[in-house]
Amino acid sequence: MPPKEVYFDLENSGYVPDDVVDVMLPYFNKRGYGHPAITHRLGWEALDLIIGTKELVAKTLNLANPENLVFTHSGTEANNLAIQGYLIANRDKLRGKKVLVSSIEHLSVIFPAQFVSELLGLEVIKVPVDKEGFVDPEVLKYYVDRDVGLVSIQLVNHEIGTIQKLRDLIEVVRDRNPDVVFHTDASDAYGRVRIDLRDLDVDMMTLSSHKIHGPRGVGVLYVRDGVRIEPILRGQLSVEKLWPGVELTPLIAGFRKAVELAFNNFEENVKYLTSLRDKLLNGILNSVSDVVLNGPSGDERAPDNVNVAFKYVEGEALTIELSGYGVYVSSGSACSSRFLEPSHVLLAIGREYELAHGSILFKVSRYHKGEDIDYALEVLPKAVDRLRTLSPLTPRRA
């Protein structure tokens, strides 16, 4: 066993703390394990939990009506419901129209957009981003015409932490075509970047439980009144009118607790995350040579995101090497993702293949301590150095 373990792979799967696990367990067999649409005590308890959780989430978003929120079983499902559900429900008026997505969207936005558009004869256009991942409002303006039906641009990028200037982008879209429905995937913003729906003029928005230390298995879709969506799964509807099946009350209970924890000391949490992020990033830049930061820096970057490319080494080898030290990360390399091409996000910001292959994503969390970052910084140079001594690409210095 390594002397210490530090889990930074919060992008791919979250760490669920004990206090969140503890509130989930009773909902399996002690309380609220009934079907929330059935009229008995255990069903009512389940219903209470669902309503109460939506009220809490609505409060964190400054949303007046909690009924605009739909639970799905993941962020991926919420994105699919938004994209597929909207395009299918409005297929007649959208015939021949265009769907705009940024080129760095999560694949759970890009793939359903492409899939349904092909079925319905729509066109998907990927809007380019600059080298830090920003969609330029002036560039977006060029793409938005009367033929655009749906736009999806995430609030925070999941890989490189770019905080999109979403209000400016929405303004451009509304100005050019007031009929467009605007969806944002806010999974990587929620709990870390303030979202105020009185101020952010989106029509649909996705959230995900596991990105804020809730359990995997809960996604949320906000749908504004008047936006018509078709369920994309068929079956007995319960409390949710857009998502069939029995609601996952134990997981929703965990999500509720995770929301409470994320928003209890929101500003302090964000400040703490930012300090860990900067400690890790500056530590890497100071202790390892030939490192390139992927994405923006400072206030334009999500407070939990560190993504760097280590030249001359391949990311999968580095994730395995770091795993030996008990430091768990993920990589933008083709090898680790099992696809031939490396991360589409890194390619979209213009990273060369070899830099994309050597990119490592760390996400810091309020459960990390300063000493966790110290440990990562202690072992990282060793791990990178060993692989660089093997690499034919490493420049030989006299």
Next chain:
Amino acid sequence: MSSRIPLPYSPVVLEYFRNPKNVGRMENATVQSTAGSPACGDMIRLYLRIEDDLIVEATFESYGCAANIAAASILTEMIKGKTLKEAWEIKWNDISDKLGGLPPIKYHCSILAVGALKRAIRTYYNEVRKEVPDWLPKNLSTEEKQTMEEEELIERMYSRVPKSSGAENGK
């Protein structure tokens, strides 16, 4: 070090990844060869010292995943002490077998390793000895062909991507 890395990788692969044999550039190599490219995310450079058609020393450098490093390393062990004719007989699946199996998505790592070997043998006869023996086939072997295909494929994909100019530290 921990051994809790989830398999797809066999213990042999992980052992060669952690403790690779015959690592590094060889200053007095008779011949060297490269297979793969940085853009592929997998690249092997092989160095051979050859005396009277016998491989007396073999080393490698690798830029790539754990399977790539392990395949190159075990290859150098397998060919040391072999004649070039014997080494030519090694197939890509001999490498994956020796490694205790590779996940199918990693087969190309053993293909690259054997591709590099066969390129080195050809280069030796074509450029160093300038005399090609009867047993060396004129047509490219499977491994040489597939190595070339992988390099060409990534070249085509790569040409679609603009070069970036990211901020970086100057150390």
